[in-house]
Amino acid sequence: MTAASGVDQSPEVMLSADVLVVGGGLSATWAAITAAEAGVGVVLVDKGYCGASGVAATAGVGHWLVPPEFAAREAAMSARAVQGGSITDRSWQERVLDETWRRLPQLGEWGYAYAKDQRNQPVLRLGHAPHYLRFLRSRAERLGVKILDHSPALELLTDSDGQVAGASGYQLRQAQHWQVRAGAVVLATGGCTWKSKSLGGDVNTGDGQLFGAEVGAELSGMEFSGFYGIVPKSTSMDKNGYYGFATFTREDGSVIDGALFASRLPLLRASLEGPVFAQFDRAPRENWQTMRGAMPNFFMVMDKLRIDPFMQRFAVEFVLEGTVRGTGGLRAVDYDCSSGVSGLYVAGDVASREKIVGGATGAGAPNASWAVSSGTWAGKAAAVHARKQAACTGRLSGAGRVGLRPSGSAERGLDSHEALRVVQAELLPVSKNALRTGVGLRSSLTVLDSLWRDAEAGLTGVGRDLVRAREAAAMLAMGRWAYTSGLSRTETRVMHARTDFPERDPAQQHRILVGGLDRVWTKPDSVLPVLGGDWQAA
Amino acid sequence: MIEIVSAERCTGCNICVKICPTNVFDEGLEDVPVIARHDDCQTCFQCEAYCPADALFVAPMRTPAEPGSEWRDEAALKARNQLGLYRMRVGLNKKNVPELPSDDEFFAVMQAIPRR
Numbered sequence: 053m054t055a056a057s058g059v060d061q062s063p064e065v066m067l068s069a070d071v072l073v074v075g076g077g078l079s080a081t082w083a084a085i086t087a088a089e090a091g092v093g094v095v096l097v098d099k100g101y102c103g104a105s106g107v108a109a110t111a112g113v114g115h116w117l118v119p120p121e122f123a124a125r126e127a128a129m130s131a132r133a134v135q136g137g138s139i140t141d142r143s144w145q146e147r148v149l150d151e152t153w154r155r156l157p158q159l160g161e162w163g164y165a166y167a168k169d170q171r172n173q174p175v176l177r178l179g180h181a182p183h184y185l186r187f188l189r190s191r192a193e194r195l196g197v198k199i200l201d202h203s204p205a206l207e208l209l210t211d212s213d214g215q216v217a218g219a220s221g222y223q224l225r226q227a228q229h230w231q232v233r234a235g236a237v238v239l240a241t242g243g244c245t246w247k248s249k250s251l252g253g254d255v256n257t258g259d260g261q262l263f264g265a266e267v268g269a270e271l272s273g274m275e276f277s278g279f280y281g282i283v284p285k286s287t288s289m290d291k292n293g294y295y296g297f298a299t300f301t302r303e304d305g306s307v308i309d310g311a312l313f314a315s316r317l318p319l320l321r322a323s324l325e326g327p328v329f330a331q332f333d334r335a336p337r338e339n340w341q342t343m344r345g346a347m348p349n350f351f352m353v354m355d356k357l358r359i360d361p362f363m364q365r366f367a368v369e370f371v372l373e374g375t376v377r378g379t380g381g382l383r384a385v386d387y388d389c390s391s392g393v394s395g396l397y398v399a400g401d402v403a404s405r406e407k408i409v410g411g412a413t414g415a416g417a418p419n420a421s422w423a424v425s426s427g428t429w430a431g432k433a434a435a436v437h438a439r440k441q442a443a444c445t446g447r448l449s450g451a452g453r454v455g456l457r458p459s460g461s462a463e464r465g466l467d468s469h470e471a472l473r474v475v476q477a478e479l480l481p482v483s484k485n486a487l488r489t490g491v492g493l494r495s496s497l498t499v500l501d502s503l504w505r506d507a508e509a510g511l512t513g514v515g516r517d518l519v520r521a522r523e524a525a526a527m528l529a530m531g532r533w534a535y536t537s538g539l540s541r542t543e544t545r546v547m548h549a550r551t552d553f554p555e556r557d558p559a560q561q562h563r564i565l566v567g568g569l570d571r572v573w574t575k576p577d578s579v580l581p582v583l584g585g586d587w588q589a590a
Numbered sequence: 591m592i593e594i595v596s597a598e599r600c601t602g603c604n605i606c607v608k609i610c611p612t613n614v615f616d617e618g619l620e621d622v623p624v625i626a627r628h629d630d631c632q633t634c635f636q637c638e639a640y641c642p643a644d645a646l647f648v649a650p651m652r653t654p655a656e657p658g659s660e661w662r663d664e665a666a667l668k669a670r671n672q673l674g675l676y677r678m679r680v681g682l683n684k685k686n687v688p689e690l691p692s693d694d695e696f697f698a699v700m701q702a703i704p705r706r
Binding site for chain 2: 099100101103104105106109110182183201202224225249251252253254255284286287288289293296297334335336339342343345346348349351352353355356357
């Protein structure tokens, strides 16, 4: 193996911690806070700036917050089970609802200045995104968490027993390598949008999923990865909820039939034939002010564009939000969010959210509650695990390979920009990722598998380009897992739409696991969905 | 995309350099940060929200504006109070803390979505 990247030289920054949290968004900060509350030393490394990066800081946060009353909880859980294609797990849903209900009010005890409504009551369900994330950062710092910003991780480190014992990475602004030895690691790096320029999503490149797979963790639900957000044309502003109030039209003004919430396929198909327009003409006028107040970022963009979305129709298009609004990711094997690999825990969008929302998007509340809950569980379990570890002073090995340590058998290197271009050409188009066919998926996989072999041989870089090379490797791995899972699910279930298998197949009412690097495999999850109540039937 | 760093307004605090999630800015030689990696901008508006001097303008477009574009016309955008607009809307400028709808109110609005 060659080591041209500098990754195998001794790093300029060397730290140790009980718990290392990789990521800086909602689940990462909750994990760091929880671990610090347990009294252990915590380091958090963020690719961007903890408090501003990740989709929660930018998009706005609503929590799935349901009072612990039987009827309300049953209705909330059953609705998500049905919408999600009946592959959810009721015990996980219950735990998320309980944990969110317990955890969120603690913000007030810590001094969080909730936004107030007209009656001066704190607004709990609807987080005020930039304030909320900034507050979580300051809470973590107050508890002694050491934060490294602009410090993307490049790989996990393992000890001689194969336990995860830290990570290493690169500080973009200082141009130096870092290494953190830790008793346990929480991956909270978010989902993957394949750098589609969706709102706040470009930092979500699937890094954590690749790191996890490199030490043997498995993924689940990767076929639910083709979610496209609606944006005003040419913008990044993918706020989807309000489009339920929209009438969608073609250029000539004819209405595109098909309710948005039943299926997005009519809209996605129409977008392949010509421009699509929307207007929130079905929103009652008395709601307009409330709608403006609840989504300041969307209306900021519309005001900059000088468009009144209630009164004027405006062109829209679709931007891939991948597994951020999709649900696939690393599989948490237990309620403590352990990954199945000793010393490694998963939180937030890096993990599969199928058990909560199935194959439907968890955006717009469940994802945020999942981040709070899984962050809490992973942070706590990581602290407990770290306490049991003797201080690890032995030699650690880097688990990273593709993009980091090329085998060098290629005649020429592979540039990260070129690799990303090829990955995006297969993942970003609506025609390939939203409207899937067996033929199309196989064709894409041929391209991606071939690129993986080239990347294995020659993809790397130095400094900032090394980070880009690893991101490209991660997005490539994510693409192969997504499409291999998509190929194995020979039916249409919620957001996974196979145009060659347009019906739901009751025999496939299970989750699909996926994993592997050089050879990607899939298999049905032997842990079956748990629906409970009266909605057991698919 | 970030299009304007107003030299007239910028105080050289470099908060934008520090908080940009995709590391678009570098510290400039004359205190005013420079847009060093424009293509990396993800149009997330965080810099506009964090800038205490309302010196930044993020155009809504997710690809860079052409020279001469309205999104680079600092004078016209200032005249329309567009610099720092997001900061004002999310209440990070303290002077203007916006009201959020209550949990119940927002829930009621979303329940009103027609299901056809």
